[in-house]
Amino acid sequence: MLKEISLPSPHDCSDCPIRHRAVCARCDADELEHLDKIKYYRSFEAGQTVVWSGDPMDFVGSVVSGIATLTQTMEDGRTQMVGLLLPSDFVGRPGRDGSAYDVVATTDLVMCCFRKKPFEKMMLETPHIAQRLLEMTLDELDAAREWMLVLGRKTAREKIASLLSIIARRDATLHLRPAQGKVVFDLPLTREAMADYLGLTLETVSRQISALKRDGVIQLEGKRHVTVPDLDRLMDEAGDDSDGGVFA
Amino acid sequence: MLKEISLPSPHDCSDCPIRHRAVCARCDADELEHLDKIKYYRSFEAGQTVVWSGDPMDFVGSVVSGIATLTQTMEDGRTQMVGLLLPSDFVGRPGRDGSAYDVVATTDLVMCCFRKKPFEKMMLETPHIAQRLLEMTLDELDAAREWMLVLGRKTAREKIASLLSIIARRDATLHLRPAQGKVVFDLPLTREAMADYLGLTLETVSRQISALKRDGVIQLEGKRHVTVPDLDRLMDEAGDDSDGGVFA
DNA sequence: AAGCCTCTTTGACCCAGATCAAGCGCGAAC
DNA sequence: GTTCGCGCTTGATCTGGGTCAAAGAGGCTT
Known part of the structure; x- marks a missing residue:
């Protein structure tokens, strides 16, 4: 240890x-x-x-x-x-x-x-x-x-989008940047930790992240560095109507 | 209204x-x-x-x-x-x-x-x-x-057992009866409300309740009146190791 | 620079639970 | 007493995400 x-x-x-x-x-x-x-x-x-x-x-x-x-x-x-x-x-x-x-x-x-x-x-x-x-x-x-609500009712894609938008917004407020438009941050969690948070398997997390990347909702540089070109788009994918603000 | x-x-x-x-x-x-x-x-x-x-x-x-x-x-x-x-x-x-x-x-x-x-x-x-x-x-x-934990990681059967054991234990403490052995109570929720609590559909709730009944974990009289012959057995089915005490 | 080790991605297949669809039972309204 | 309506059950089928398996991609050690 x-x-x-x-x-x-x-x-x-x-x-x-x-x-x-x-x-x-x-x-x-x-x-x-x-x-x-x-x-x-x-x-x-x-x-x-x-x-x-x-x-x-x-x-x-x-x-x-x-x-x-x-x-x-x-x-x-x-x-x-x-x-x-x-x-x-x-x-x-x-x-x-x-x-x-x-x-x-x-x-x-x-x-x-x-x-x-x-x-x-x-x-x-x-x-x-x-x-x-x-x-x-x-x-x-x-x-x-x-x-x-995320755990009980959202789809895998929505779960990933929810987690990413929480991290993105938290990061934006922490650095006093506007919480809309383009946001860039590093994922503080491994795929496995994300899976444990979202009630998914790490394979599903990986697949859904790839899907969001393929669909242009996010961009990835390496495994952890994320660019969100349009935070509103990401939040739409998360399924909550703008409100949110979980870890505000 | x-x-x-x-x-x-x-x-x-x-x-x-x-x-x-x-x-x-x-x-x-x-x-x-x-x-x-x-x-x-x-x-x-x-x-x-x-x-x-x-x-x-x-x-x-x-x-x-x-x-x-x-x-x-x-x-x-x-x-x-x-x-x-x-x-x-x-x-x-x-x-x-x-x-x-x-x-x-x-x-x-x-x-x-x-x-x-x-x-x-x-x-x-x-x-x-x-x-x-x-x-x-x-x-x-x-x-x-x-x-x-219930929403993210438990199976449908475990979810139902978790909800029933919470209600059973709450009822037992409320009426100052021992929270073990035989417990009898009325379900305060419709199948749909249970489904909303558990992140399931009402059909799955109904099927799993039937399954628990078939397996002798619970007995039903009408739709709502539940007898739990052995609370420990039910809590085993819920997957949490005795501890619990959520709404204690 | 070769070999590991951990994290991650991707593919193939499977299954628990969702969805769609009847139908039952019982109390309330007529 | 018949009909309506609501809550519930059960069946048939579908599918999203789990499981199992293999392999890529960095980063560290030696």
Whole structure:
């Protein structure tokens, strides 16, 4: 198994890239100082498991950079990804000891962790944190429900288009580019991970990506670098009428 | 369209059947009194729509009795149920004007509604409410993710068994009976609603129910009255290893 | 630069579940 | 008591996506 990387230099909340979106978004200077005392950074290599389902977790935290996945596995090995954790997303559940899912780093990953007990205590005393966490949890619930429609009712082609448009829009907002017209990005997931997210096999994922390429909906350079000439076209293929905004 | 029924007699929080499970579970007497001022009851007939997706909602609230569903619909009519609302479950999202889903009463339904604006104000001032809502939202998120595994990876037979065992366990806990051995209950959903929940067609639902009956996993009296001779057997068929507890 | 290893693509075939189509059973309306 | 309508079942057939199998394409190691 891979070794955990130690972070070269711990940094300060004031220049934290996720300062304004994470669970600490609403905190004032005093509260940040308090958080600072219970926080620490951890880094993981791509492919490393952050927590195993069922294992005790003595921390909660935020993704600072990189991407992690939340997956559930059945005894016979069938797996379903139930969440994609992007920078600023929260990991762990206050008031619960074990993790309900496997959390795996898909890319190199940096997390800002809080020791669980002190964090829980602080949540009770600091409405700003509890409020922000509620808001984030409600957003995740909406995203999960949006995904239930994808899993339950969409065709393979629509599923792929849905995933690509989510990534494309997320990337556009992250880089403050307009979320329409031409979008270019790198796929952060392998075909297998995409299959696990979409409830498909990796062969079907591959075939449908080839089909979308053949039909000019996307262009591919290598296996991962994607160009979407017309985001509206892609979103049409996804079957949702413009709305969307799952991981907004 | 059906008419809304007016409730014969509004009742008091102290003898409310969902007092200890709903969003108000942690409230003390003062807080309940405050809530009482902004609350009102509404009743709906089976089949009636409580809110349409996209429509403005000027209230949030709790299901007091009956069952409601949360569904999403695509332009071409494909629909996916994304939530099953049982007594004590919360409806609506503080801080959002419109409903993201259709909310439909599956049975006759009574709701305890709070005017939205005052409720939002009260949430900011009353940690007990925000804390309980966070807890409930986290539970719903877990349930939604559990359901993603069902939708994405389970076979039709496993899907049916999963739904039946959820209903059976919920019913058992609601009536304080042991959640194992023999369980008897009524299906609160039509075959079509089950299909919408499971991402199947109603024909497949019907066939798989017949198959489970033929195999002795369940017994049916009429279309809706179900006897599960051995809950463990049913849960085996659902494919999850004992754990479960989605709507616990 | 040869050999591996992992990720990916593509082909051939198969099957679970969708679709299309009757028909049943039971309560409500006339 | 007959008819209507709705919810449900069952059969026949079709098909999207799964399964099994082979091979290409980079990137790393030695």
